[in-house]
Amino acid sequence: MKLFKHIINLFYPRVCAGCGNLLLEGEETVCTTCRFLLPKTGYELNPGNPLAQMFFGQMPFNAVMAEFFFSKSGKVQQLIHGLKYHGSRENGLFLGREIGKSLVQAPDYQGIDVIIPIPLHPKKEKIRGYNQSAVIAEGISQTTDIHVDEKIMFRAIFTATQTKMTREDRWNNVENIFILKSPERLKNKHVLLVDDVITTGATLMSAGKALMQVEGIKISVATVACASN
Numbered sequence: 001m002k003l004f005k006h007i008i009n010l011f012y013p014r015v016c017a018g019c020g021n022l023l024l025e026g027e028e029t030v031c032t033t034c035r036f037l038l039p040k041t042g043y044e045l046n047p048g049n050p051l052a053q054m055f056f057g058q059m060p061f062n063a064v065m066a067e068f069f070f071s072k073s074g075k076v077q078q079l080i081h082g083l084k085y086h087g088s089r090e091n092g093l094f095l096g097r098e099i100g101k102s103l104v105q106a107p108d109y110q111g112i113d114v115i116i117p118i119p120l121h122p123k124k125e126k127i128r129g130y131n132q133s134a135v136i137a138e139g140i141s142q143t144t145d146i147h148v149d150e151k152i153m154f155r156a157i158f159t160a161t162q163t164k165m166t167r168e169d170r171w172n173n174v175e176n177i178f179i180l181k182s183p184e185r186l187k188n189k190h191v192l193l194v195d196d197v198i199t200t201g202a203t204l205m206s207a208g209k210a211l212m213q214v215e216g217i218k219i220s221v222a223t224v225a226c227a228s229n
Helices: 002-011 032-037 050-055 075-085 089-103 122-128 132-144 167-174 202-211
Strands: 063-070 114-117 153-155 178-180 190-198 218-227
Touching: 050 063, 050 202, 050 218, 063 075, 063 089, 063 190, 075 089, 075 132, 075 190, 075 218, 089 132, 089 190, 089 218, 114 132, 132 190, 153 202, 178 202, 190 202, 202 218
Parallel strands: 063 218, 114 190, 190 218
Antiparallel strands: 153 178
């Protein structure tokens, strides 16, 4: 088996998704140097962090965090771009596992019953081949052993990409686009809502609005990245 892996690596060398250098024995997806350089936020241990403050008075989320700071042309952007546009599912699993490692140490994220990834519209998921948030959620599950439910919430309206939209346009673009199936299954549950990048918070607000219809629900949020202040 080991010999077979060496032969495969000879023809299809394993390279770091962050820097492109060859991965060493024991390294997976991202090399040790790039892992060390990824800009962690520490927000999971800070209940009053800037992301949580975005939702104060608007959505009663239990906790909000992003694992990394996002910068243009940075390693985090490269990992997310590979996941979303180049079929690099392993990037998403890696990012999810990193989130999971942080959550198990964070008091506000204990007692989570189910992980719900922000859904893509079926048309967009068919084009991409998968939902990137679901892949990230799977990575979190691998670290935490918390069940992922991709079916309980769906995106009823196909929306345009938000990359170049203004803040107001983003809010209008995602208003009332999520619908719950069998919401009674979430009654009195602690839910972890997962997305890739948080900017204005519009998508998470819309998903939170749908979830808040459930009696006794508690919602925490985890994302891969946010802009640095």
